[in-house]
Amino acid sequence: MQTRHLLFCLLAGTALAACNREPTPTDTAPAATTPAPDAAATAPAYAFSDDITAGDFSELVKTLSSDEFEGRGPGTPGGEKTVEYIKAQFVRIGLQPGNDGSWFQDVPMAETTADESATLAIDVAGKTTELKFGPDMVLNTRTGKTEVKVEDSPLVFVGYGVDAPEQDWNDYAGVDVKGKTVVILVNDPGFHAGDESLFEGKRMTYYGRWTYKFEEAARKGAKAAIIIHDTPGASYGWDVVESSWSGPQYDLRAADDPAPRLPAQGWITGDAAKQLFADAGLDLDEMYAAAGKRGFKAVPLDATVSFDLKSTVTEKSSRNVIGVLPGTERPDEAVVYMGHWDHLGKHDGEEGDNIYNGAVDNATGVAGIIEIAGKFARTTPAPKRSLAFIAVTLEESGLLGSQYYVAHPAFPLDKTVGVINIDAMGVYGKSRDLVVVGKGNSELEDLLKAQTDKQGRTLEEESTPESGFYFRSDHFNFAKAGVPALYTESGEDLVEGGREAGEAAARDYNANRYHKPGDEYSDSWKLDGVVEDLQALYGVGRVLVDGDQWPNWYEGNAFRAARDEMMGDGDSPDSGEQEAETGAN
Structure with a gap:
């Protein structure tokens, strides 16, 4: 849950990785109470490219939001099919299991x-x-x-x-x-x-x-x-x-x-x-x-x-999916990309279309982190710091999967450099701006500005700060613990149609599709803006994994004290000394 505005959202990165690789790593047995899906149902068949493309992105979203996945309800067969599919993508890319040798982190829950x-x-x-x-x-x-x-x-x-x-x-x-x-x-x-x-x-x-x-x-x-x-x-x-x-x-x-x-x-x-x-x-x-x-x-x-x-x-268990690309020089330090895989599932008592597919919210976010993971895995030089890609569960139930992860992190929080979250992506084309939700929070925004400057775009505050979107997605559990977290939305000033078109698209989504069965994939989506957003957010991570900066919260931010205490000496290493270079694109 939790909710969105333009639901034009987030994240980082660029591309998805190579193709035709057979999944070989083993994994611990799932703890969920629902039956595991047929492995053939999640075997990759699409030939992915080595970079972010609209075609790769749409293939991922179409699959995750298909009726076959039954709205990705945690603790359901559709939920199990989802986590197995995400794992298969991480395996294909060449990531490593990120939770003490397992791809999964069990999240015990009550339904x-x-x-x-x-x-x-x-x-x-x-x-x-x-x-x-x-x-x-x-x-x-x-x-x-x-x-x-x-x-x-x-x-x-x-x-x-x-x-x-x-x-x-x-x-x-x-x-x-x-x-x-x-x-x-x-x-x-x-x-x-x-x-x-x-x-x-x-x-x-x-x-x-x-x-x-x-x-x-x-x-x-x-x-x-x-x-x-x-x-x-x-x-x-x-x-x-x-x-x-x-x-x-x-x-x-x-x-x-x-x-x-x-x-x-x-x-x-x-x-x-x-x-x-x-x-x-x-x-x-x-x-x-x-x-x-x-x-x-x-x-x-x-x-x-x-x-x-x-x-x-009913006592059940859902699962976070964690894949890691280890760093070559400082593998104990990690940059986190995350997005929630769950949605509202299938409402059996409802007449008509009762599958809440959650295409924008949040199949787009999961597709985004997969695309970014592939880009990092295929781009040289290899990152010096580790990258953790986390698809969390139970966001719609109160950010519970990320809450559990923060309490049981794969990388200690004082070794977590920063978090970039994707919770929905704008599918309406390129924009002249990129929205930073809760703008003015952390030095991660300085790194993002260097990326959007190169794209000729501006960073803007969300148009409805009264909606409190910074507190409504999974990065917020990291923020409460002190870890700097970046949360963006796709821009509202569309290249085709300007703000009027962007605001109209947002109103239409909120009225007709948000948390409704109508949130389905459409071939009419314009995904060039998604690619540009992912490239910008990928660039932020690229700078962090190639360098030694530790971005902090801005002075006066409510979360800064927790970060300073966490780092042990009243200040984060190299805080405030951000560089403008972007690394390889």
Whole structure:
């Protein structure tokens, strides 16, 4: 999950590597609970070139997003077919198994499927309203329990649900929510108020993400938490919430994630929230205004909520795929390219097309890292530092595969030079710009600028910083741990049609394909822009593996202290001494 903007995204590199090589390395037996696919189904048949091409890229995306892969759901036959296919590509290229002799890193998980007949019964002064799963609300549990029952839990409106001492802001001040259900607004306090003096104004911080809000409610001891949906604040419509929170939901096992968890969490529609507040004698618009002012105090709603949430819980295992190109001089130091392979799978209960193919999100990202791996494997000189190519699982379930990797890294984090993530790529042609999501974060941007300068392109900030995309993809787990991480989106100023065309394409994707069965490969895609984006991001890695720079976060960045502490002497080696050369292209 997690979500995108233009979904014009990321990554680095260039080409894919040679062809007609038989997979020979052995691997440890998979730990997943689903049957392994027939090996013939993943055997490479396409003759790949030695460089990035639109043809190579499209072949990879077409395969990964085909109906045969059933939407790449973790823990499903389609998911197993996916990881075996990625492994086969890494073998073909000539990478080495990257996880202590294995191509795979097992990620233990719990699959929880809520009974969607569940309702939220809200009682206000004797009037009971039942909200239905899907059209009115979504609800799930991360506890691993097959039943979570809540009776007459008092509802408390806690504004944006933020406790940020450095911002002198605490929506929980003066209220005890233990055993209660908190109702929360999405995004940051400055967003709806349009107040640039609050947090970062329109630009979302991590406090604005729904994941943080549930985490904080759990730390405060709440019984449950409900977020009020609004399309501008979430940056996507209710249909995305409904599709993303329906069907199987995946999580790390509690034993692998010691952070506190809520018994239940979910969302309600804006219309349902308006009715709830009106029944409680309050005006929701006035509550938005109050919550966006410093000194806001939580408001008990004089209402209770009850529900009996039954779920089917199954212990499963999904897998990250890790391939490594060892460095010739400093193999213990690594540059990481990554992208998530999972999508939303197949929704058996839905009529019509029920396969969520995830072509843009994120077959394009996986194709991108494969292309880049091939380019490095076929380009001389061989890299001095190692390169790790990681296709992670469970991104759509909360960045879980990357979270597990960061806790169990193949390369220690203090030996990880930097991370370049691809989470979706723009398929609308060349652009005059390249978007850096969260622009102004790290010195990796300086290296990227040297690449785009050569292409005659500019680096731009994302057009909707209020959407918080920097916190919504797998690189963020590295960032939280202190490792500099670069996240880009394809540009919005298209060579053919300009910004108007780019924005129209983005709106069309978000409205008609994002997290929907319509996210399928199309022969109408214009992939010359993909090739150019990958070349730029490849160039960043080329400089890093050929040199000895250790890019850091910019001064004042929230993640810099963690990196400085990690490196042991208060500063990263050679930090800030970036060179503009690009290495071989």
